[in-house]
Amino acid sequence: xxxxxxxxxxxxxxxxxxxxxxxxxxxxxxxxxxxxxxxxxxxxxxxxxxxxxxxxxxxxxxxxxxxxxxxxxxxxxxxxxxxxxxxxxxxxxxxxxxxxxxxxxxxxxxxxxxxxxxxxxxxxxxxxxxxxxxxxxxxxxxxxxxxxxxxxxxxxxxxxxxxxxxxxxxxxxxxxxxxxxxxxxxxxxxxxxxxxxxxxxxxxxxxxxxxxxxxx
Amino acid sequence: xxxxxxxxxxxxxxxxxxxxxxxxxxxxxxxxxxxxxxxxxxxxxxxxxxxxxxxxxxxxxxxxxxxxxxxxxxxxxxxxxxxxxxxxxxxxxxxxxxxxxxxxxxxxxxxxxxxxxxxxxxxxxxxxxxxxxxxxxxxxxxxxxxxxxxxxxxxxxxxxxxxxxxxxxxxxxxxxxxxxxxxxxxxxxxxxxxxxxxxxxxxxxxxxxxxxxxxxx
Numbered sequence: 001x002x003x004x005x006x007x008x009x010x011x012x013x014x015x016x017x018x019x020x021x022x023x024x025x026x027x028x029x030x031x032x033x034x035x036x037x038x039x040x041x042x043x044x045x046x047x048x049x050x051x052x053x054x055x056x057x058x059x060x061x062x063x064x065x066x067x068x069x070x071x072x073x074x075x076x077x078x079x080x081x082x083x084x085x086x087x088x089x090x091x092x093x094x095x096x097x098x099x100x101x102x103x104x105x106x107x108x109x110x111x112x113x114x115x116x117x118x119x120x121x122x123x124x125x126x127x128x129x130x131x132x133x134x135x136x137x138x139x140x141x142x143x144x145x146x147x148x149x150x151x152x153x154x155x156x157x158x159x160x161x162x163x164x165x166x167x168x169x170x171x172x173x174x175x176x177x178x179x180x181x182x183x184x185x186x187x188x189x190x191x192x193x194x195x196x197x198x199x200x201x202x203x204x205x206x207x208x209x210x211x212x213x214x215x216x
Numbered sequence: 217x218x219x220x221x222x223x224x225x226x227x228x229x230x231x232x233x234x235x236x237x238x239x240x241x242x243x244x245x246x247x248x249x250x251x252x253x254x255x256x257x258x259x260x261x262x263x264x265x266x267x268x269x270x271x272x273x274x275x276x277x278x279x280x281x282x283x284x285x286x287x288x289x290x291x292x293x294x295x296x297x298x299x300x301x302x303x304x305x306x307x308x309x310x311x312x313x314x315x316x317x318x319x320x321x322x323x324x325x326x327x328x329x330x331x332x333x334x335x336x337x338x339x340x341x342x343x344x345x346x347x348x349x350x351x352x353x354x355x356x357x358x359x360x361x362x363x364x365x366x367x368x369x370x371x372x373x374x375x376x377x378x379x380x381x382x383x384x385x386x387x388x389x390x391x392x393x394x395x396x397x398x399x400x401x402x403x404x405x406x407x408x409x410x411x412x413x414x415x416x417x418x419x420x421x422x423x424x425x426x427x428x429x430x431x432x433x
Contacts, residue, residue, distance in 0.1 A: 064415035066376035201279035
């Protein structure tokens with residue numbers, strides 16, 4: 001094991017660059033999938049005929065598939081039907097497809113946790129259904145959704161590492177490139193990479209725990 | 217339209233991959249249940265050092281990516297002089313990773329058993345381990361089954377990382393078939409169907425158990 005060689009400034013910088021890509025991909029994906037997740041969650045909650053059923057089947061199918069398969073799909077299979085995406089977009093698209101299905105379930109159960117009386121009271125006081133959703137139900141539900149959404153973000157951050165299969169230049173990919181240079185770097189590099197993921201994710205989980213306690 | 221001749225002509229390969237995926241899942245489930253129970257008991261046992269060790273395991277593993285755990289077994293161990301084949305390395309990685317999540321589920325289940333149960337068992341002369349084994353765990357298991365089911369579904373999906381290290385599983389054979397036929401889209405649709413065959417019944421089962429448990433409360 002060669003800790004000194006493995007932790008040379010060039011390597012550290014290279015890993016950090018990879019980590020920035022990881023964080024960037026994770027951040028873009030969570031924002032997009034949160035928006036889509038809210039739309040899907042609300043549509044399913046509102047039980048609009050046909051739309052709700054179609055979405056239910058879609059969400060359940062995606063949730064029951066490995067993310068890795070979806071990444072393969074967006075990168076290797078879509079070009080076959082004429083949609084060629086570069087690595088970054090293919091990875092983001094796959095993450096967004098998978099995570100919006102996950103987040104829509106969080107949104108839906110958040111909405112379901114709001115007492116029905118809230119809707120009835122809002123409607124009775126003259127608000128339209130849309131207004132009720134926007135001003136009464138969503139704000140309350142969103143607050144309850146924060147802890148599970150943070151956990152989902154942690155999963156997402158970890159899941160970006162799967163994009164190593166399409167050689168997206170994120171943290172795992174950069175780690176593997178360094179490891180390829182010298183077998184004595186492997187253990188030190190993996191330790192450092194684990195520490196990088198751990199630091200960010202564990203901090204997030206502490207935030208989530210604090211938010212959870214605040215609400216009870 | 218899907219080209220069904222792919223699945224007909226490569227049925228054996230799909231089946232081989234499917235078989236290995238199922239085998240990896242079985243081994244990892246068994247291993248992670250065992251480790252998970254031990255870790256969970258460590259986390260609640262009245263010994264500080266054990267609590268700390270259990271918490272360290274769970275927090276560390278849960279906050280790093282699965283693929284990193286698998287890579288440590290596959291690329292890291294050879295650097296220490298232990299060479300593992302890809303299937304073994306992948307299954308070990310899956311086991312170690314899943315165990316952390318299972319430990320948390322079981323811990324939550326044990327903690328949901330009222331404290332008086334342990335006190336009563338202890339005062340009637342059982343040792344701590346006997347009380348755990350005969351009084352607490354049997355009660356906890358009922359509450360724990362639906363969330364364990366969810367972990368099981370995750371395990372099935374996560375088993376696909378074996379494909380990344382050529383672990384002879386469904387993903388790996390999908391890769392192989394697509395490089396033989398030069399078809400990707402259809403090949404992976406069939407791979408997806410095989411995963412759904414495993415996960416959909418599990419999801420439906422877990423959903424059913426969750427609703428039943430919710431109604432009983």
